[in-house]
Amino acid sequence: MSSKDHLKEAMVDISTDVEKLLNRLIPDVSGDEKQLFDAMRYVVFAGGKRLRPFLVVASSEMFGVDRSVAMRTAAAIECVHSYSLVHDDLPAMDDDELRRGKLTAHLEFDEATAILAGDGLQTLAFEILADEASHPDPRVRLELIRTLAQASGVHGMVGGQMIDLVAENKTLDLSGITRLQQMKTGALICYSAEAGAILGKADRHRRHLLYGYAKDLGLAFQIADDLLDHEGDATAMGKATGKDTERGKATFVAHLGPERARQQARILADQAIEHLQEFGEKAALLNSLAHYVIDRQN
């Protein structure tokens, strides 16, 4: 089997497993809370590549962590990622109508429900990680929680989203765009890879290598995303394309032009792989992923 096929198979496996777990963690309930749970399920089960769960599991397995243990951290991160999507899509934010080919949650339900579903998903992420089943060592669970909060809070994802909104009215230079993306999407991607090192109680050096890998991977992923938005076909993407350009949003493609952006993504993917050299064959899946993110079509 080629490394590409092997990657695809692993991605499907991990995606299936994390969805099974999320289905248990966010049950289909009856009663007055039904609308809230339905909206959370709608957001979480809207499909998606499950890139972050893949990073958690693939990095965990490099350190011999049991997949069923790693899967809980993967589910927690997917809750945070989903909460950020549902809030980003709100009329007051990006005002998007489609997400992965389906109506965004505030249109399928209503705005209030979408806000609450996002709020509840964030809370659930921390509840999942605090539970003993997420790792037997309490210090590991606390490190998972502390690092997730840092990656997703005001110095990470939420801060990046704020900068993105403010940036609509001003011009960011390349380092400004890089910082924005590193906070808005990069920090959670870095955390996903670091989580494997945390779960596996890896030393600081190895944890840092995974962080470096994911930092380059995340930027490559973002550039590829900008390219798809720029050139893309709304049907394949499952959302409106060209919107970033239309809004004058600070993207890599707008700044570098498509050709140099494509080149930059390739350099970043190669750099990502270099971080993992000392892991040898154990890093095979993560290496394949770096190639995949710049070649994907949606």
Added chain:
Amino acid sequence: MSSKDHLKEAMVDISTDVEKLLNRLIPDVSGDEKQLFDAMRYVVFAGGKRLRPFLVVASSEMFGVDRSVAMRTAAAIECVHSYSLVHDDLPAMDDDELRRGKLTAHLEFDEATAILAGDGLQTLAFEILADEASHPDPRVRLELIRTLAQASGVHGMVGGQMIDLVAENKTLDLSGITRLQQMKTGALICYSAEAGAILGKADRHRRHLLYGYAKDLGLAFQIADDLLDHEGDATAMGKATGKDTERGKATFVAHLGPERARQQARILADQAIEHLQEFGEKAALLNSLAHYVIDRQN
């Protein structure tokens, strides 16, 4: 000094201390994130009685927990409470224009900033609790996190808010209203009192007594709030009054009438105090609080 004066003094002290800590935890920053931090500070420093921090500190001191340690949990809870207020005030939710006599955050800033400020405050709460400074024992920190997530998530505060929104279109009976309020505001109040027992590593029985106290106190507080909304003077309350009635919201006053509601609040306050009998004089502040919540004018 009368027990009422003693209570007032303690409330002012705790309120001052928790605000000092919050001022360090949410600094006044410069740069592109400034708007986010400003909005978080605006929401958190809008005044308020700091009831929840008071409950944390007063219950902690019954178990000999250092005030500086308890204060971090108090700050975390105040972050969660503030996040819930800023999201509740949004146009898609309660659409309020005033909160504690000031413009609500989405009017002072904008809706997107208000949403993100709430999101960031929730994350910060968990980040605070995960930090070693919140308690030397990792198991205690995890229990604080786990219980906060349960109190504030889909089975607590967020779930209660959802039920409240759904309830605008239907009639709840008294047990329905009680369940709604217990989830929407009661769960976080219960957690605030329980936190003292968690921080003090109290046994299950004593933790349960504090929970019982706060459950009755929280309902009494809610009924008093409904009465103030019903009869209240918008200036003293610092927000529009009579809105609940206008919206046909399911409140205790609407259901019981003001006279029986007032009676019920008094019974609940007495019940709250009974839970704490075996703590003797140590429960003096919490006992005074139970009298205070039903007599307050704003």
